Amino acid sequence: MNLLPIFFFAALAVYLLVLVLLSSKWKRPKATKMAVEGGVDYPVSLLVPFRNEKENLPGLLQNLANLSYPNLQVILINDHSEDGSDTLARQWIEAEKKSNFKLVDSQGVGKKAAMEHGVVMANANIILTTDADCALPADWVQNMLRAFDDPKVQMVAGPVVSSANGGVFEYFQQIEWASILLMTNFFFRTRKPIMCSAANMGYRKEAFYHLGGYQGNSGQMSGDDSYLLEKMLKRFGHQSIRYVTASKVLVKTKPSSGWRVFLNQRSRWASKWNKHQFLGNAIGAVASIGFSLVSIGTVILLFGGGGFVVMFAIYWFLKIIFEYFSLNKVLKTYQVKPPMTSFVFASFCHPVYVLGVAFASFFVPSKWRGRRSTVGA
Template sequence: MPQIHSVKYAATVLVPFRNERHHLPQLLTSIQKLSYSSLEVIMIDDHSEDGGYEWLQEEVAKWKLGYITLIKSAGEGKKAALSTGVTLATSSIILTTDADCSLPEDWVQAFLSEFDDEKIQLVAGPVLTKRGEGWLRRFQYVEWSSVLLLTNFFFKTKSPQMCSGANLAYRKEAFYHLKGYLGNENLLSGDDAFLLRKVQQFFGNQAVKYSLDRRLLVWTTAADSLGDLMSQRIRWAGKWRGFGSKVNALAALLSFVFGLMNIASFGWLLSGNEGWKIFAVWWGSKLMVEIYVLTFPFRYWQIRWKMMDVLLASFIHPFYVFLVGIGTWFSQPTWKGRPVIQAKKQA
């Protein structure tokens, strides 16, 4: 591993994974390129069934990657895996990412610099999906931009609602002080948002931050199918419902209603008379606003984007939001083949 930067903090990177064998080579290459000299990486296997753990064992031994430790999770689910990792971490600052991500070289140093402010207990970073071929990957490329913007908006308004465990850092002492994920263990996912909520409520808004530092931008892999994408977003929506937050409820309701209005606007085309003019004004206004807003992250970081991708996303998004909204109420979300909501164990 390259040793480029001076050390101010030691850092531990936690990577929980389950059945991610096809993503692990990319992640391992990314980890090897991290430009930080005092680094501990703990990769926690959450009962994988695809040989990923065994493959990692071979690669770590083959390349003599002594700073990487492989362990089996002591429980079931992402929270249990992360809790296992925190227990073994030797550093005061914990960084987390997912197995399907690519990390920028200065990722660790950029995160740690945020903790120079002693008030900061948790820092969230931006995540975008890689642009690929096909309408679904092009849609996700733009749709993730909307997630990023919404996350940033809530942080700026002192009401953080979400963040991503694919790009997160926090003080280990804060994690222990708040007793980790105690209180929401029956939800297999949601490790990121529930921890954010705990930190913000106990330490205050000044203790949490969303950073747009370019060095923190993590790229994740797009969902392979519409079903996978829908399942992920329904799981997210269910997680936010678990907060019982009025802000969450209002944001979800407005998004759903606006999506319905966009779908209903097609009725103007069928109404005859001058309906097409109303439709043109409605969608023309919608497109102009979304082109300006949704491309902000790409323009801010000087990332290549295509107008056709934004137009495609603008057309698909109302139907997508409608389906996610319906799915949130009438389906049981799953994560890695397991129900997200588990029965609470009796004491």
């Protein structure tokens, strides 16, 4: 029992050092002037795959219609919806007379097939992508295009954070997104990117074709973003990929409606950790699980009485404080302000959440819009 506190605090020291290292690479973007409207006028195609999104489509379509870029083609790719989403989208396009909007039916099954069909239908060399449950800033396109002014850049990624109307669960999701952004930024800054989100991404069409699209991982239910990132990095090098953290390109996604939906989504993402070619993905997953087990194991200290209880309190106080300052640094960049109580809840809840996601990714088939994956596929 006497050796346990040493073990716990040694593990905590490593974790806190990692947090400090990750947050040291997060620099609040300097204020820059907005892209001058009309100053950049080459064509851009925005791909939005969707499946059974009837609830989200009205807001999405209006949001896309409000984008200010003048030479934008919007391609909505229907991935065999069963709820009338495609009919709703078609009627809206006809009613609003949006000549730059195109609705197409995917020729294959799954999001990757839908995206590949969208690339074929795109009339521009610059492709931007987002998801059907997202909201984009009006000048998002112009500001995503800035990086492509460099001819070496083949791919650009941006930040994603869930929205929140209040409530501990929604704040928990925002804090968890902050941890994702912190890690994403760190690995991009150290020239070893391992993750990004297709909800806020862009690439050159010719580069996509050069890589063979999603060939080699088309059977995976998710990963259209991170697998493509790996291929870009391997073929073109780190100088070809940019990560933009500016609030002007922040994409907001709808929070999950409940814990079951949230865990299913995250386990679907986590299920591909061992399919990547880069060792960093596996190391990160194992380290996260290991520290979560350590944090949960500190409950043993409560049974030691006296000084052990004090050690338990010190352990969690340090964990909460360091997480608050590290993750809040990210959230402040985007004017997202969860209350301190939400950070306390997230700190205690996160280890259990990580283990739940890990278990589900190995043993529970994940679902997406009515489709079920095969565990270990």
